[in-house]
Amino acid sequence: MTVAIREVAITGYRSVRAIRFPLRQLNVFVGANGVGKTNLYRGLQLVRAAAAGTLARELAAEGGMESALWAGVRDPRKPARIKLGVEFGTAGTSWDEADDAPRSSLAQAYEIEVGLPVPTVAAFPLEPQIKAETLTSLDGRHPRILLERRGPMTKALDAQGRKQSHADGLMASETALGSLDDPIHFPDVAIARRLMLDWRFxxxxxxxxxxxxxxxxxxxxxxxxxxxxxxxxxxxxxxxxxxxxxxxxxxxxxxxxxxxxxxxxxxxxxxxxxxxxxxxxxxxxxxxxxxxxxxxxxxxxxxxxxxxxPGFVALNEPETSLHPDLLGPLARLIARAARHAQIWLVTHSEKLATELARHGGVTPRTIIRRDGSTWIEGLRLAGDFADEED
Structure with a gap:
């Protein structure tokens, strides 16, 4: 079963105010220094950290919430939050109209929201706190909530389709997805976790x-x-x-x-x-x-x-330290790998992006700053690219 990431959403993280965009089999992002290319890459890496149960630690290691939160002006009436989300699944997922049963194997969406602790919570003052998590099945005509966490309380759909509540001492800095490791009783949650842990950066x-x-x-x-x-x-x-x-x-x-x-x-x-x-x-x-x-x-x-x-491979500036003569072979190497795995690549090199367009048949996407926030040239507010219209 080949599962690919279909869409990424990031809100309130460093230079990213709010962005949502689709992914293809081979994804090439190019841009100048300081536009936030690595923040998009890092946002997706933090989703994997949520599955591994290390999200709070990784945010703390990069400077804590003070450093990780949106760097621009925030509305003081609203709580400061980082939201990360992905949608992933097999190609062409559909369902049987008669019995609402999925014909192909998997389609899921995961979203997590992180913020600062409230005064009543036992936590360090700047420690990242998980405010909400949701894992949703998109296989049928109607979405099904597989995992839902609001504050300390977590509910998950078990193998019999029943909602089970879990408190079990889950700390505010722990992710429910990373903690609920029970493939026998919660197989759908375990599948999502395993798929995310397979991603490589x-x-x-x-x-x-x-x-x-x-x-x-x-x-x-x-x-x-x-x-x-x-x-x-x-x-x-x-x-x-x-x-x-x-x-x-x-x-x-x-x-x-x-x-x-x-x-x-x-x-x-x-x-x-x-x-x-x-x-x-x-x-x-x-x-x-x-x-x-x-x-x-x-x-x-x-x-x-x-x-x-792995099902998904992310490369951040792979051209570093390479002689320019190696960029053509590298592009061919990446294009061949994209036949078997979904590839995400962030680069400074226009030459590498051009070589990948040539050998991989892909349109490189240019990362820019728009109104002080990281954006992708040609991306519409609806979350799609104008040049990919049918």
Missing amino acids: YHDFRTDAAAPLRRPCLAVTTPTLSSDGADLAAVFATLVHIREDTTELDAAIDDAFPGAQLVCPVPGRHASFGIIFPDYPKRVFEMAELSDGTLRYLALMGALLSYRL
């Missing part, structure tokens, strides 16, 4: 001398690259020695570094890799020796060619 591949990318990792079969790339050697070893099919990997290496060869020894306790370049055919350049750009590109290959691609 790649934005900080360290390449300094002490970076995990430069060191061997434990030899454990690894189908998907971790967010920091620390298990890249295990990802390559899994492709070479477990799947035993490196056709796409070899082609991607040759496209980016013509004539080069990836060397991935049979792992013992640890997995490692190196590169043989055509100028030095008898010399293997180990992980610690590779240039920052080469190592970063290999990490992107691990993210996009892994044994099991």
Whole structure:
């Protein structure tokens, strides 16, 4: 079952006053510094954090609610809130008119609202507090509330279709979606949580001398690259020695570094890799020796060619540290990955955006500032793009 994010909504987060926009299989966002590209990316990452139960901690780590709330002028009569929402589902979800039964598997929407604590709540003064959460099924002709949280009280639809109330000591900083981990009694909620946890966000591949990318990792079969790339050697070893099919990997290496060869020894306790370049055919350049750009590109290959691609992959400024000659191969790599996974990409590079338009058949979207708020050029207030009209 292939499930894609159909729509994203963000309100009151940093430079984003309020925005709602659709997603396609391959989504490319380009713009200048300071327009808020990363805030859109980060807003979606925080939705995943809600599923993981780490939303309050992640907001606190980026400066707390004072930093995360909408940076513009707010109405003092209204409480300060951050609202995040996604709609996701299988393509072409429809239902049987006779018995209201869904013909295809899944369509759901999740929304969460975060604010500051009220004086009567036991919490730190600037700690993010979950004010409301809703998970809704959109499979049938009429929406069904699968999970609803208002303040401390949570209600969820169980496997028999009955609403069950849950207080169970849920703290104001804990998400209901992250806490209600019971796939037997609440299967619909568990499905949504599992799908969100499968999303991957790649934005900080360290390449300094002490970076995990430069060191061997434990030899454990690894189908998907971790967010920091620390298990890249295990990802390559899994492709070479477990799947035993490196056709796409070899082609991607040759496209980016013509004539080069990836060397991935049979792992013992640890997995490692190196590169043989055509100028030095008898010399293997180990992980610690590779240039920052080469190592970063290999990490992107691990993210996009892994044994099991996540359903959704987000890349934030993947062109960082790369030579301009690698942008064409990178665009081709991303376009191939988009055949199997939904891709979200944020970039400064007009060249990369142009290459993706060419190889991925996608219209890059330009992030702009409009009336002091982050916006997407061509996006209408209805939440769609004028150039995508039927």
